[in-house]
Amino acid sequence: MLLLKLSATDLLTLDRRDRLVPHLAARWKRFRGPASQGEREAWAESLIELAKELVAAERGDVQMLVECLPTGADAPVDVMLVGRHPTSGADSFQLIELKRWSSVTRLEADAAEFIVPGMEEPKPHPAAQLSRFHDFLMGEKGPLRGLSVECGGFTYLHQTRDEAVQPLFGPDAPTGPCARCYTLDSREEMLRDLREQIAAEGSATVAERFLQRIGVRNSPLLEAMNNSRGEDTVFTLRGQQSRVAQDVRDAVTSVTGDPSTAPVLTDVRHDAVFIVTGGAGSGKSAIGLQLMAEFQAKGLSVQYASGSRAFNAAMQDHVGYGDRAFQSYFRYFSSYITPPEPRLDVLICDEAHRLRERSTNPRPWMPQGTQPQVDDLLDAARVTVFLLDAGQSVRPKEVGTVQLIEEAAGRRGIRPARYRLQEQFRxxxxxxxxxxxxxxxxxxxxxxxxxxxxxxxxxxxxxxxxxxxxxxxxxxxxxxxxxxxxxxxxxxxxxxxxxxxxxxxxxxxxxxxxxxxxxxxxxxxxxxxxxxxxxxxxxxxxxxxxxxxxxxxxxxxxxxxxxxxxxxxxxxxxxxxxxxxxxxxxxxxxxxxxxxxxxxxxxxxxxxxxxxxxxxxxxxxxxxxxxxxxxxxxxxxxxxxxxxxxxxxxxxxxxxLNLPEVARRRRPPRQRKKNQSAKKNGQLGLF
CATH class of the missing domain: 3.40.50 (Rossmann fold)
Structure with missing residues (x-):
């Protein structure tokens, strides 16, 4: 989850156009449900105060990541400031909790919690949450693991004085890189610390790198495949993508090998069907292409079928497959009028919303489809993966729907495994x-x-x-x-x-x-x-x-x-x-x-x-x-x-000109077609 990425200066401009809070509320609703009045007021006050302080510290170009929650973290941080450290030059991250608390009183029953006027439940020390987020970022599963970076944090109580929140500064207060707390009394100290932790320039480049690491910025499909030539890993799958891919791997292992070596996800004895839906840019093709690379590397018979000639042609031309190699692995839905013999281990059907009622062959003397096209595809492989988005069906005779596929599978005694991708990568x-x-x-x-x-x-x-x-x-x-x-x-x-x-x-x-x-x-x-x-x-x-x-x-x-x-x-x-x-x-x-x-x-x-x-x-x-x-x-x-x-x-x-260098992806040159007889480790290296 990420509600907003803006420099402090641009955030203030957005606020002057009365678009800041409506935007944050709309994003919050998507992830967490309707935003409360308190949340709206906090955004309107606290974010603006922090942005003003950054401008006052001559850090107006520093990028603010608002309500950032990478996959794996237990709770979002109010704001992440990202940039370069002015001394070491390393990437620098400051995690910030913004509080409108007027005062706090220590809870007698639990010294680690505090009573805050206007709040029903006791609250933990804000540094505790920051510390957990810091540990996640730098930990084994965090996006900053193994990197040489500067990472710390602080709490800014911008409506109160030190005396009113004195319990937060007690001898048993949390320690560590995120333990600092600032109030109106220590504002100048906070501005000085900001200048010492984050440089005035270079923030956009660091922000772009971080967004790529947490999966907000993904490489385009063709670029990712081009860059990973000869490797089994084409895409880094995240969240829902990873779960779908693992379930398909398990089913393929069950169907093609010893059923005891992997869990059977469907109620079928031999064949398995997967239906993956999601909007444009939700990562469907990334799943399909990654799985194809893996299965092809293992020596399984796998093909990738599409309803789009533009996509297939772009794949061949841009990435550089030879004609024979391309046709061995990338086909069209109409290519399966006559099923392959023996059947494929895996068939991945991208853009399955473009399925037609029946397959037709432009050459009238060649075999023509005699059954629904979806049945041609199910006949072709033991494991079939359908990737579709009903919102991209653009012709009346495109009939691919979840219901159509489920009914076709049901006639074979197969109950498909269904998934819906919600994340956005385009x-x-x-x-x-x-x-x-x-x-x-x-x-x-x-x-x-x-x-x-x-x-x-x-x-x-x-x-x-x-x-x-x-x-x-x-x-x-x-x-x-x-x-x-x-x-x-x-x-x-x-x-x-x-x-x-x-x-x-x-x-x-x-x-x-x-x-x-x-x-x-x-x-x-x-x-x-x-x-x-x-x-x-x-x-x-x-x-x-x-x-x-x-x-x-x-x-x-x-x-x-x-x-x-x-x-x-x-x-x-x-x-x-x-x-x-x-x-x-x-x-x-x-x-x-x-x-x-x-x-x-x-x-x-x-x-x-x-x-x-x-x-x-x-x-x-x-x-x-x-x-x-x-x-x-x-x-x-x-x-x-x-x-x-x-x-x-x-x-x-x-x-x-505005993009940082790390975000500039120059159009890669077209690849020469591979020698059709070239092999790598006994197989054709497609990726």
Missing amino acids: CGGSETFRNWVHALLGLSQEKPYAWRPDGLMHVEMADSPEELERIVRTEYHAGASARMVAGYSWPWNKPVGPEKHLEDDVRIGSWHRPWNADSKSGCANGVPPSRLWGVRDEGFDQLGCVYTSQGLEWDWCGVIVGEDMVWRNNRWVFQRGKAKRENGLLRIVTPGSHDPKVIASTVDEESFKACVRNAYHVLFTRASRAVVVHSSDPDTQTYLKTLVGKVEIQGLRPTW
Whole structure:
């Protein structure tokens, strides 16, 4: 859990915009339930006081991690200050408890507890909680284990004097690196100690490293796989991810080996089925790819199936698999019309929400599916893992649901093991952003509300498509990964002529840009085929859609909202468009969606709305640091600007220049394809 990451200066700016407490309350509700009035008042008073003191100590750029609770800790700490030690240069952490206590009285029955006016229960010495958190951080399972860092802490009672809380300073008070207590009387001493413990500069770099260590910042999928080539460990799985992965490992051991060597998690004799659900960025693919690496290293027969050609093509191109090697391990759902013989040990089905009713083969002379596609997949392996998110189903004929899989497994006498992932690893680890997008698009019970910056994810509006392109292009040329995407609100013409020239289909005023190539091969001027648009440098100048961006992510993403979804009379209105041919090219007649699969007359209105909502959900959640938004509809643009607000906090804008060096992930070069006959330890080293 992490409610907020901001510098002291930016936190004060956020408070002046009246967004601090609402943001913290929304985050608290997600983790702990509704925030009490006392909690709201504490945030409004104590956090502001601490931020002001940091500014007074000339430490306004020091990062404040508010209500930080890494996995494994028993309770959060009010604030963590992170930075560099001014003398040693080591990473420095200060743990802070903020108390609004006016006075304390020692409890006679227990010298370690204190009576605080206004509180029903006795309270322990605040240094005791800080000490436990300190011991966790530095202990065997803590994120700072084995590191050479400076770590201490203190309590700040900012509304009282030494005399009123004298029992806290008694001879039997806790000792150690977190034992210090400051009041109004010792404020100057506290400011001096802050200057001695944390330098004025370098905090952002230390904060970024710490967020990576506690799993808030995760490497993008393709980068993680690229960096771990030849190794069995692709991802560090955390929390729920670890539990799911271990259960799958146990089941695979039971099914493929001696059943007595591992617990059987299902009530089946031979086969096992796992269903893992979770929103975009919840870590589903990380589980699947990590398990595949492990099982492949053990010599098990394992394959990874997906419903996304863009994801598979990006995997092959970016990470550098040879064609034969890739096809041996990465397949499509439609690849199992004829089941493998013998059956696979494990089949991992990513993006299972994209399952179709039946498998079809584009070559009519080849075998065609005769049963539900989900049955093809269950026939293919002894252990099948389905990873899905209903919120990313973007076509009417995508039928993958938990119910569908459970019913198919039930017909075989299998009771699947079900899991739901709640944590957020994409979009900078910002659940604030995920919840905001859900409310914005009507995918949750909440009504749309103003965006509240949290220091993890950045949102801004562009006044024009030219401005959107300028912002995203600037970051791309600086070294960040970036793409521009749009709703399917413009016709998509095939490449023109023998040279396969792309038409500028997306037109907003005088600004014209082409869609990514609608072809299986490259086009004029080095434009890559559609399946490689998201990873080839030559793809930046084209706009992607939901089908070519699903499963991918970039540092910055420009999202153009078209007229398939417009804001009218305080609600979203979804429109089907019409086009006609002019000189051989499709041109808009009626604004709206031009996705032929979605606007078909066979698609009812509710299904149409769901597909459009889910498509924008996918587009909005492709960025890991910043999303820039523009709507081609004036009324919608005005509405979105009222929600997002102006970019006033420059320190929050994660431009390449603003990012600390440790957070700058330059686009890695494409890998050469491996020699198809290359082996490592008797197996092909995929990762």
